[in-house]
Amino acid sequence: MKIENNDILKKYLAYNKSVKVTVVNATNMVQKARDMHLLSNVVTAALGRLIIVTIMMSSDLKEKDDRLTVQISGDGKIQKMVACGNKDLNIKAYALNNDVNLPLNENNKLDVAKAVGKGILTVIKDIGLKEPYVGKCNLITSEIAEDFAYYFYTSEQTPSVVSLGVNIGKDQKVQMAAGYIIQPLPDCDESIIDILETINNNISSVTNLMLDLSNIDDVAKTITGDNDIVLTETKNINYVCDCNEKRIENVIIALGKDEAIKAANDNDGILELTCHFCNKVYRFNINDIEKIFNDEVK
Numbered sequence: 001m002k003i004e005n006n007d008i009l010k011k012y013l014a015y016n017k018s019v020k021v022t023v024v025n026a027t028n029m030v031q032k033a034r035d036m037h038l039l040s041n042v043v044t045a046a047l048g049r050l051i052i053v054t055i056m057m058s059s060d061l062k063e064k065d066d067r068l069t070v071q072i073s074g075d076g077k078i079q080k081m082v083a084c085g086n087k088d089l090n091i092k093a094y095a096l097n098n099d100v101n102l103p104l105n106e107n108n109k110l111d112v113a114k115a116v117g118k119g120i121l122t123v124i125k126d127i128g129l130k131e132p133y134v135g136k137c138n139l140i141t142s143e144i145a146e147d148f149a150y151y152f153y154t155s156e157q158t159p160s161v162v163s164l165g166v167n168i169g170k171d172q173k174v175q176m177a178a179g180y181i182i183q184p185l186p187d188c189d190e191s192i193i194d195i196l197e198t199i200n201n202n203i204s205s206v207t208n209l210m211l212d213l214s215n216i217d218d219v220a221k222t223i224t225g226d227n228d229i230v231l232t233e234t235k236n237i238n239y240v241c242d243c244n245e246k247r248i249e250n251v252i253i254a255l256g257k258d259e260a261i262k263a264a265n266d267n268d269g270i271l272e273l274t275c276h277f278c279n280k281v282y283r284f285n286i287n288d289i290e291k292i293f294n295d296e297v298k
């Protein structure tokens, strides 16, 4: 059976262009990350939510070379998760510990909060300035969505509704991975913000909403309560790793010549480096390492 790729991001303006809405279906992408990194269920949910929010945030990047990196470090068993994206919504991600297994939480859901633990959320935006923008905040619930809502509020002064979800089916496949962000623009009326809050307090799960309605436009109407919502952008999303020999050579340079040669000698003369994001293995022998450092001196 051919699995249809329904992954898509759509952006809208609601309430007379006073509210920005972003909705994404990333089911296939999260399944791909699950397959590629052999993620357990709870890590699929945690990293999946991070991937979904990274897609939506990346959709706000303006220039071709702009890069967004989002990192969550916590004292839970996952330890660390990283996701990166660009304007074209090419996304890559990894978790430090892929094989975390925990009992379901008291709501019978995958215990993302416990797997992540207490910690810090970091957002790095490289938009071609001398120094990249770095925003940080503490994790509030470690369920990811609330943490990003808090980040938008404290670091970017943007009150936002953030909803992220990953459902895993009985067949152990990702059944639905989806999310949305609603952001009132500066001229938005208070009464509209109240309406948005009331609606969203009553929506328990973005994934169920997506499965029930099966149409992203209808989801956008439901979460805003505005039937005259205007579609402004539709974009495909892709899991793509842009690693290459040159980038890995920079890792070796950062490691230092002595350290690199020692690591190679400890491994039959071959230094092996694996890309965290796609698991591609890069191999360098002693000659390669010497050359990298000789070239660097020139």
Ligand SMILES: [Zn+2]
Pocket (backbone or CB within 6 Å): 241, 242, 243, 275, 276, 277, 278, 279, 280
């Ligand atoms: Zn890679």
